[in-house]
Amino acid sequence: MITHTTQSVSKANIFLTCTDEKYYRDELIVEKNTVIRMISGEMKIILPDITYVIGAGDTIFFPRNDLAKVWKTGKDGRPYKSVAIYLTPEAMQQYAIKHHIKPIHPSPRTGIKCMAAHPLLDSLFNSLVPYFNLKNELPESLAEAKVDEAISILKLIDQEVFNTISNVEEPGKINLAEFMEKNFMFNMPMDKFGYLTGRSLTTFKRDFKKAFYTSPQKWLTQKRLALAHYQITEKKRRPVDVYLEVGFENLSHFSYAFKKQYGYAPSSI
Incomplete structure (x- = not known):
């Protein structure tokens, strides 16, 4: 691995990661439901039974408490760059209260999922990238509004993912x-x-x-x-x-x- 610089900028539960490392690997224990939009570069996600290759413009959902090996690389002369939105159990509980949504009984959850292209996802992530040029911290109220918007979009375009992020229970005893x-x-x-x-x-x-x-x-x-x-x-x-x-x-x-x-x-x- 040839290392140069890696930058990860946080705006509350919204993160932008940019690395010009030639090759970067990570082993993820995803602790929060996360939606990631690739801006540039490439991400390879290796699971026990399948491998995903994610490129610029793609959006992927990581459910919490999932495991993945991740390889991140630059591509076409551009660095690896992505925007991630964390959808925490606390954010989901606040969303349910605000929008008067009844608790969803635990149902079969989705695993890591490549999401279909959608104009609402494009609008959401295009609106987020400029925030990382701010010198000051993004106001908490605005960050919360963007997380709220992300949840609303998922509810509208992918009920399976919305059901997964609505389950805020801790892992139960499994085989x-x-x-x-x-x-x-x-x-x-x-x-x-x-x-x-x-x-x-x-x-x-x-x-x-x-x-x-x-x-x-x-x-x-x-x-x-x-x-x-x-x-x-x-x-x-x-x-x-x-x-x-x-x-x-x-x-x-x-x-x-x-x-x-x-x-x-x-x-x-």
Whole structure:
């Protein structure tokens, strides 16, 4: 990764991010419902079962408590630049009170979603970009009005997304084994895995041992190595292109663990 400058400017729950790094990666635990409009550059979103490539003019919705690996790059000589609106549970509760909306019972929520183009989305984001040229902080009342406008637009153009952001409940207890089999390649603290499965750290570790008969760290390492081995041997991919995707933080640690597991270095394949 070649690093130059990254700038993230906040206006309450509205953010503009601009980076001229050649290559930037991040591993997201999305804690707030977020709508992102790409201004320039490209964002690759890698999920366990699908990969999205988002370009300039595209709009994508991230539901809270979802996991994603994100790669951000410049494109066509322009830096990565995006505007994000956070739709917090508090904002949704205030919106419901203001507009006399009855609570929505929990329903199947949408995952990460590429949103269809719509003039109302264009109008919303076009109105936001100039605010980041202000020297002073955007007045709170104006920022709240823009968040309120974003919610109203989502209610009008995408009921599925609106239902998702209207659910303000914390994660409930879910099937731990199914969740871990789907999300083992995400590198995060154990307490986050516990939270996302509706458990305290202590309960997570206890339930994990019941499900897999080993410790979380040992199981995660073996699963990540097995996926890496498959990608390198069967898909003919290079170790340098694989280790981040499967959940390792650096190439040297991955190579060491791989050789310890299989008896030979990944680079020798």
